[in-house]
Amino acid sequence: MLEDISRRLCLVREKQPIVHHITNWVTINECANVVKAFGASPVMAHAKQEVEEMTGIASALALNIGTLTEELIEAMILAATVANKKGIPVILDVCGAGTTSMRDIKIWELLNSCIINVLKGNISEIARVCGENVKTKGVDASNITRDPREMAKWLALNKKCISVITGEKDILSDGKRVLEISNGHEIMSRVVGTGCMATSVIAAFCAIRETDYLSASAAALVCYEVAAEKAARKCAGPGTFMPELFDQISILKESDIKKMGKISEC
């Protein structure tokens, strides 16, 4: 599995796929930079008049509802429809699911209007999308009792997507297989945007024109989180972590993946 991850990392760097983002205003810069650090090509555009054309030149579409508005969701549906027709992957970060009913409604609208190939969130956000009656505390925590592996599987089957639950351990599923990743570092939870950036990285790895999005998503998270572990060792706190993370991503080596990658099938 680790060899396939390295191969995908090389492909991202080689093909430099364009990833079209319609994302939130808080972490839009970090999302663009993380895609660039991996050697891919970010483009951010949200005007309804141009999103279809922009998705038309892209190899993946990354959506994030972190600071959603009516207009932004309309733009997302337009762009995703083009992506679906074209056969390029659509990755959705259900950022803040469970905090307001608008988010719930708009997530359903997105899921009903177009195919989402990868649906990603933290445990409370995913629980909410699975219909649990959670109340997300801001965009961070909550108390879920249901087994995350079960939820990931159920969501993948039900929404015909790859489900990705990020956290101390990441859980990914295509409805049949369930993968678990134990990379990453506690410091990531003390910086704004590490979740949104994970979505962008998944989009970059799904953009290399191979349709096994489960493996692509898993490869993305392993690479991103191994780099984060290396950055965490070198930095002095959450502020210096972020610049260090971009540095580590840009010099990430196959041997790092081999040595540090922690992925297993449940």
Added chain:
Amino acid sequence: MLEDISRRLCLVREKQPIVHHITNWVTINECANVVKAFGASPVMAHAKQEVEEMTGIASALALNIGTLTEELIEAMILAATVANKKGIPVILDVCGAGTTSMRDIKIWELLNSCIINVLKGNISEIARVCGENVKTKGVDASNITRDPREMAKWLALNKKCISVITGEKDILSDGKRVLEISNGHEIMSRVVGTGCMATSVIAAFCAIRETDYLSASAAALVCYEVAAEKAARKCAGPGTFMPELFDQISILKESDIKKMGKISEC
């Protein structure tokens, strides 16, 4: 006074209150990160359809008119109304007051539509809110002759709020008492966003459910500015200052406050 400041710092870290922001697009990331570095929980949301619900789960509301639009102000009023009913503090940064008549008008609209618990600006912004005929030079400087302590007191009495004037010396007042803080560092004025971040930190400290917002605001500024002094010593310029600041905030100790805190009653 310094012991009470340390106590409040601990409470922010312990309670991790949610701070709902409706803020500007320039420093939205830094505002979220500074709240997180202090151990609290930032959430940014501005759609009219969800701001009321989002404020409903928060413990403080931080407003900043730095890149205001009609829609944003409407969202602020909706959110602030909920905050007022719920009894959680509303902190307003009158960023750029005096630069355009739209800002003047919108500040009055906000002040007339809802209770602002803490009103914060630099000397020229506050002078403008006090009715002085200043012309702010961008969002930075101007020439005011009136005594800032008098202005702070007058504003607090007149608008029934805590007034906070940031600068080389910060002046705070509840209309009776006037506090002066001499912490901070010159380098803060050479980086974009340090003022906006101060507002977010005040919001986090006001969010711990004690209603003495004068002490909370003062505590916020002392902690933030002591961390800034420590960061200024370690960094090499305005660029490396910012990551260092987040690091220093996250490791700020009670002993730092004790040793370096400079606050007095006028």
Added chain:
Amino acid sequence: MLEDISRRLCLVREKQPIVHHITNWVTINECANVVKAFGASPVMAHAKQEVEEMTGIASALALNIGTLTEELIEAMILAATVANKKGIPVILDVCGAGTTSMRDIKIWELLNSCIINVLKGNISEIARVCGENVKTKGVDASNITRDPREMAKWLALNKKCISVITGEKDILSDGKRVLEISNGHEIMSRVVGTGCMATSVIAAFCAIRETDYLSASAAALVCYEVAAEKAARKCAGPGTFMPELFDQISILKESDIKKMGKISEC
């Protein structure tokens, strides 16, 4: 030529001109910070109700269509009209020209509605503005055969502006003279926003109230890129490059320009 560049750097620091930006959401913070690092005064404002007044207090107007919308373009035209009347320079970054037809149309709208004093883009963006049938790959690359010096000259003559093509070598023209700058560093292309920031720096240098915008733009790029070279030497990768860049800009010396500046007339 290098002495004149140093003189202009000093003038920016001395006069601290206000640069009004209507720019994109991805790099808005970096654009503000780069202007500040050079000692000038950034202000970002985009509401139609206030842009005219804001441009009224500014010494230059920087426009960037990176994340354009209908409303943003309307605001740009309002602001540029005031700038034109007032006689202050308008700098336009045609970010992403060639990616969508909306961008093409809006660029023409801008060029037809108001005077653009400096028009800046990378080679593929400028080629597109020159009517070439390029398809920009995201906002980064493409294959152009036409001589960039010819294009720069043609564009300057045709649109009555200073044309600036950034890249490994920057080409600038006023329609008669053509300047070439060989400063900068490869790492700049691996970080999001270095192009947008260049536009902001050009605006700051054009803001010092001398109307030779060709020299001002060239001076801006030499200073910015010499600082970037120094930052590239000190940093460990694209992440640590950015904070280092702001540090280096703030301590840039006349002797650095003298020693490292590489500018010539073609």
